[in-house]
Amino acid sequence: MSVAGDLPKAGAPSRAWVIPLAARIEGLLLPVAALLAGFAAFALFLLLLGKSPVDFFALVYKAGFGTAFSWSNTLSRAAPLLLAALCVAVPARLGLVVIGGEGAIVLGGVMVGGLALPLSGWPPLIAMPLLACMAALAGAVWIGAVGALRQWRGVNETIASLLMAYIAIALMNHMVEGPLRDPASLNKPSTAPLAEALRVGDLPGWNVHWGLAVAVLACIFAWVLIDRTTIGFAARIAGGNIRAAQVQGLPVGKLVIGFTALGGAFAGLAGYFEVSAVHGSANASLASGYGYTGILIAFLARHNPLAIIPVALLLAGFEASSGLVQRRMDLPDATMTVLQGFVFVAILASETFTGRLNLAALLTKGEQR
Amino acid sequence: MRDAAPLDAPGTAAPHRGRAIGIETVGMTMRFGAFTALDDVSIEVKPGSFHALLGENGAGKSTLVKCIMGFYHASAGNLLVDGFDGDIGDPRDAHAKGLGMVYQHFTLVPALTAAENLVISRADVPAIVNWDRELADLTAFMEAMPFKVPLTEPVHRLAAGEKQKLEILKQLYLGRGFLILDEPTSVLTPDEADEVLGHVRKLCEAGDLSVLMITHKFREVTAFADEVSVLRRGKHVGSGRVADLSHADMAAMMMGDAKPAAPAPRAATEGATVLDLSGIRARDRSGLKEIAIDALSVRAGEIVGIAGISGNGQMELMEILTGQRPMTRGSMQVNGAPYRASRAQSRRLKVRYLPEEPLHNACAPRMSVAENIAFRSFEARGDDTRLWLANGEMRRRADHLVADYKVKTTSVDSPIAALSGGNVQRAVLARELDGEVDLLIISNPCFGLDFTAVAEIRARIMSARNTGTAVLLMSEDLDEILELSDRVCVMSEGALVYECSAAEADIATIGQHMGGHA
Numbered sequence: 001m002s003v004a005g006d007l008p009k010a011g012a013p014s015r016a017w018v019i020p021l022a023a024r025i026e027g028l029l030l031p032v033a034a035l036l037a038g039f040a041a042f043a044l045f046l047l048l049l050g051k052s053p054v055d056f057f058a059l060v061y062k063a064g065f066g067t068a069f070s071w072s073n074t075l076s077r078a079a080p081l082l083l084a085a086l087c088v089a090v091p092a093r094l095g096l097v098v099i100g101g102e103g104a105i106v107l108g109g110v111m112v113g114g115l116a117l118p119l120s121g122w123p124p125l126i127a128m129p130l131l132a133c134m135a136a137l138a139g140a141v142w143i144g145a146v147g148a149l150r151q152w153r154g155v156n157e158t159i160a161s162l163l164m165a166y167i168a169i170a171l172m173n174h175m176v177e178g179p180l181r182d183p184a185s186l187n188k189p190s191t192a193p194l195a196e197a198l199r200v201g202d203l204p205g206w207n208v209h210w211g212l213a214v215a216v217l218a219c220i221f222a223w224v225l226i227d228r229t230t231i232g233f234a235a236r237i238a239g240g241n242i243r244a245a246q247v248q249g250l251p252v253g254k255l256v257i258g259f260t261a262l263g264g265a266f267a268g269l270a271g272y273f274e275v276s277a278v279h280g281s282a283n284a285s286l287a288s289g290y291g292y293t294g295i296l297i298a299f300l301a302r303h304n305p306l307a308i309i310p311v312a313l314l315l316a317g318f319e320a321s322s323g324l325v326q327r328r329m330d331l332p333d334a335t336m337t338v339l340q341g342f343v344f345v346a347i348l349a350s351e352t353f354t355g356r357l358n359l360a361a362l363l364t365k366g367e368q369r
Numbered sequence: 370m371r372d373a374a375p376l377d378a379p380g381t382a383a384p385h386r387g388r389a390i391g392i393e394t395v396g397m398t399m400r401f402g403a404f405t406a407l408d409d410v411s412i413e414v415k416p417g418s419f420h421a422l423l424g425e426n427g428a429g430k431s432t433l434v435k436c437i438m439g440f441y442h443a444s445a446g447n448l449l450v451d452g453f454d455g456d457i458g459d460p461r462d463a464h465a466k467g468l469g470m471v472y473q474h475f476t477l478v479p480a481l482t483a484a485e486n487l488v489i490s491r492a493d494v495p496a497i498v499n500w501d502r503e504l505a506d507l508t509a510f511m512e513a514m515p516f517k518v519p520l521t522e523p524v525h526r527l528a529a530g531e532k533q534k535l536e537i538l539k540q541l542y543l544g545r546g547f548l549i550l551d552e553p554t555s556v557l558t559p560d561e562a563d564e565v566l567g568h569v570r571k572l573c574e575a576g577d578l579s580v581l582m583i584t585h586k587f588r589e590v591t592a593f594a595d596e597v598s599v600l601r602r603g604k605h606v607g608s609g610r611v612a613d614l615s616h617a618d619m620a621a622m623m624m625g626d627a628k629p630a631a632p633a634p635r636a637a638t639e640g641a642t643v644l645d646l647s648g649i650r651a652r653d654r655s656g657l658k659e660i661a662i663d664a665l666s667v668r669a670g671e672i673v674g675i676a677g678i679s680g681n682g683q684m685e686l687m688e689i690l691t692g693q694r695p696m697t698r699g700s701m702q703v704n705g706a707p708y709r710a711s712r713a714q715s716r717r718l719k720v721r722y723l724p725e726e727p728l729h730n731a732c733a734p735r736m737s738v739a740e741n742i743a744f745r746s747f748e749a750r751g752d753d754t755r756l757w758l759a760n761g762e763m764r765r766r767a768d769h770l771v772a773d774y775k776v777k778t779t780s781v782d783s784p785i786a787a788l789s790g791g792n793v794q795r796a797v798l799a800r801e802l803d804g805e806v807d808l809l810i811i812s813n814p815c816f817g818l819d820f821t822a823v824a825e826i827r828a829r830i831m832s833a834r835n836t837g838t839a840v841l842l843m844s845e846d847l848d849e850i851l852e853l854s855d856r857v858c859v860m861s862e863g864a865l866v867y868e869c870s871a872a873e874a875d876i877a878t879i880g881q882h883m884g885g886h887a
Contacts (some may be wrong), residue, residue, distance in 0.1 A: 010463075019779060019782050019783050020737075020780075020782045023784075095407070204719070227758075229755060229757060230747055230748035230754070230755055230756060230757070230758055232757070233747050233758050234741075234747075234748070236736065236740075237733055237736070237744060238731025239733075240732075240734065240736050241729070241730075241732060241733040241734065243724075243729070243730050243731075244730060244731050244732055244733055244744065245692065246692075246693050247691045247693075247722050247724055247730065247731060248712065248744050248745060249691075249692065249710060249711050249713075249714075249715050250712060251712070269827055284787055302628055326411075336616030343499050348643050
C-alpha cells in the first residue's frame with residue numbers, strides 16, 4: 001500500500017516522544033519570553049522617565065523576595081491572586097474568557113461583612129466554614145450567572161463578566177455605605193468588624209494567613225479536576241471544539257455553568273480571606289485590583305492551575321514591592337499597572353507563536369543526520 | 370471624475386479585452402521546506418483553448434494556479450504570458466496582465482446588486498460613483514456578452530448558477546483574457562453546470578478567453594475542454610487532446626499505480642426499521658425558512674442516501690439528528706423509542722455520527738489523536754461511568770484503533786490537527802465504528818480526500834451496512850450517493866422532494882429535483 005509506505009519507518013519511534021516534549025517546552029518558553037519582553041519594554045519606559053531599570057528590578061527583588069518580612073508580605077498577597085487567577089483559568093478550559101473575578105471577590109467579601117454581626121456569637125468551628133461557603137456561594141452565583149447568560153442567551157462572557165464586576169463594586173459601595181454600615185466606622189465606611197474568634201489566623205510558624213494554604217490546595221484541586229477526571233476531559237473537549245462536544249452529546253450547558261460557577265466560588269473565597277484574615281470588615285479596600293491581576297497571572301500560566309502558583313508568587317512580589325519602589329524611585333502610582341500592561345500585551349502577542357516554533361524538528365535534527 | 374467608459378479608463382483598462390491570452394509554465398517548481406509540492410511542471414495553455422487540469426487532492430493543482438496568479442513565488446521555473454516572461458510578483462501583477470481566477474466559493478457581496486458588485490471589483494473605484502453612467506456602461510457591456518445576469522437584483526436573490534455566471538462576467542468586465550476556474554461547478558446542479566460551462570466554451574471558441582479549469586469531474590472534461598493536463602504528486606504526468614483520451618486513460622494518469630476502487634461488495638440484507646422520522650418541522654439557519662421532513666426511515670442493513678445541493682437543509686437535518694436544533698413539531702425514533710440524541714441515549718441505542726469536515730465538527734484540533742479517539746467513551750466503564758480519567762487505557766485503545774484503521778500519524782500524542790484530511794477522517798471513523806453500531810449518520814464523508822482514502826472509507830461504510838448497521842448518508846457528491854445507497858432521497862429547499870430505489874435512480878431526474886425544477 002503506497003500510503004503506509006510514505007512513513008519513514010525508522011524515524012517514527014524515536015520521534016514519537018518528541019511531540020509532547022516539544023509542546024511542553026513551547027508552553028514554557030513562550031510565556032517566559034513574553035514576560036521578559038514585557039520587562040524589556042518596561043525598562044525602556046523607565047529609561048524614558050530618566051530612571052534606572054537596574055535599580056528598579058533590584059528594589060523589586062529586595063522588597064518582594066529579599067527578606068523574611070518581604071516574603072511574608074508577598075505570600076499574603078499571593079493568596080487572593082491565586083484564587084483570582086483560578087477564576088480565569090477554570091472557565092478558560094471551556095474556551096471562556098472571564099475577566100470579572102474582581103466582582104466575585106468583592107461580593108464574597110461583602111457576604112462575610114454582612115454576616116459578621118448575625119454570626120458573632122456562633123462557635124468558630126461552625127461559623128468559619130459557613131462564612132467561607134457563603135462567600136464562595138456569592139462568587140459562584142455571580143460568575144455562574146455569566147456562564148448562564150452565555151449558555152442560554154448567547155451573551156459574550158468577557159463583556160458580561162467585566163460589566164458585572166462594576167455592578168458588584170457598586171453593590172458593595174451601596175451595602176457598605178448604607179444598610180451594612182457600621183456606625184462606628186467614620187472615615188472609611190465599613191461593615192461591622194468580624195468577631196475576633198472568627199478571624200482567620202496565620203499558618204503555624206509563618207507570618208502568612210491560612211488563605212495561602214487554601215489557595216494552593218484550590219490550585220491543586222483545579223488541576224486534578226481538569227487534568228485527571230472525566231469531567232475535566234469533557235470540559236476540555238467543549239473548550240477545544242464546542243460543535244464536537246455537542247455532537248458527542250456532552251452536557252455543554254452544565255459544564256459551562258458549572259465551571260464558571262466554580263471559578264466564581266474560588267474568587268468568592270478570596271473575598272472571604274480578604275475580610276476575615278486581612279481587613280477584618282468589608283469596605284472599599286476589597287476592590288483593590290486582585291481580580292484584574294489574576295487575569296494576567298492566568299494568561300501567563302497558560303491557564304494551567306499548577307503553573308499559576310509560581311506566576312502568582314512572582315506577581316505578588318511585584319505588588320508587595322510597589323509601595324517601596326514608588327517612594328524610593330519617585331515613580332507614579334500607576335507604575336505597576338504599566339508594567340502589568342506591558343507584560344499582558346506581550347503574553348497576548350506571544351499566543352500567535354503557538355505551534356509555529358517547530359521545536360520537534362529542532363529536537364530531531366541531530367538524529368536525522 | 371471619469372470621462373471615459375470604465376473599460377477604456379486607465380487602470381481598469383482591459384489590456385487584452387476581447388483577446389484570449391495564452392500562458393505557459395516552464396519547469397515550475399515549488400518547495401515548502403523539505404516538501405516539494407510542484408516538481409518541474411511545464412504546461413501550455415494556448416490562446417483560446419479550454420484546458421482542464423486534473424489531479425487528486427494534494428496533486429499540486431492549487432499550488433500550480435497559485436504560482437500562476439502570483440499568490441506563491443515559485444522556487445524555480447518561469448511563467449510565460451503570450452510567449453513573454455510573465456514576471457508576476459503578486460496577484461495585482463497577474464490582474465494587470467489580464468489573468469483572472471474564479472474561486473470554488475462565491476466572492477460576491479450578497480447584499481449588493483450585480484451592478485454594484487461589478488463596479489466595486491474594479492481596482493480604481495472613484496470616490497464618488499456616478500451610478501447612472503455606470504449602469505448605462507454596464508448595460509452596454511452586458512449586451513455584448515453571450516449570457517446575461519440581471520444587473521439590479523441583489524446577488525443573494527440569484528440562483529447559484531447565476532452567481533457563477535456573474536463571477537465569470539466580472540472577470541470579463543475586468544478585462545481578463547485568461548481565466549482559472551477552480552472547481553467552478555461544485556456548487557451547481559448538473560444543468561446549471563452545463564449551461565455555465567457551455568457559455569465559457571463559446572467564449573473560448575470566439576477567441577475572447579483562454580481557460581484553465583481545475584476539476585475532478587471527467588464528464589465535464591469530455592464535454593467542454595479541448596485539452597487536458599494531469600498532475601500526480603506534484604509532477605506533470607500527462608497532457609493531451611481530450612478527443613484522444615478516454616475516461617479510463619485520464620483516471621490511469623491521475624492515479625498512477627494505485628488501483629481504482631472496486632465498488633465495495635453489497636451483501637443482501639433485510640432488517641427492521643431503525644431510524645424513523647415523521648412530520649418533523651424546524652427552523653433553518655436563517656430562521657426564515659422551514660425544514661420539513663414528512664417521513665424518512667432507515668432500516669438495518671440499508672444505506673439511505675440524501676442527495677442535494679449544499680445549503681438546502683442538509684446541515685439543519687444533521688443538527689436535528691444530533692439534537693442541536695430544536696424541532697417545532699414531529700417525532701424522531703430509534704428502534705421504536707423516542708430519541709433526543711442525548712449522550713446516554715445515543716450510547717444505549719448505539720447511534721454514531723460522522724459529521725462533514727471532521728476536523729471542524731467532530732474533533733478538538735489541538736487535542737491529541739488518542740484523546741480525540743476517546744471522545745465517545747472516555748467516561749464509560751461497562752455500563753457504569755467513571756470519574757478518574759484512564760489515560761493508559763485511552764492510549765492503548767488509540768494505539769490499537771490507529772493500527773486497525775491505518776491512521777498515519779507520528780504518534781497518538783500528536784495533535785489531531787497535524788494529520789492530513791484522510792487520516793483525520795480515518796481516526797474519526799475508528800472512533801465511531803468501534804464496537805456495535807445500530808445507526809450511523811454520515812455527512813459528506815469523503816469531501817476533500819484522495820482516491821485511496823475515499824475508497825477505504827466507502828468500503829468501511831459498506832461493510833458496516835453489510836453487518837446490519839442502518840446508514841443515513843447525506844452527501845453533495847451524487848456519484849457517492851449512487852455508489853453506496855440502497856435508496857436515494859433528494860433534499861431541496863428543506864424538504865425531501867423525491868425518493869427512488871438505487872436500481873431505478875436516474876441522474877437526470879435526480880438532478881432536476883435537486884435544482885427544484887421538477
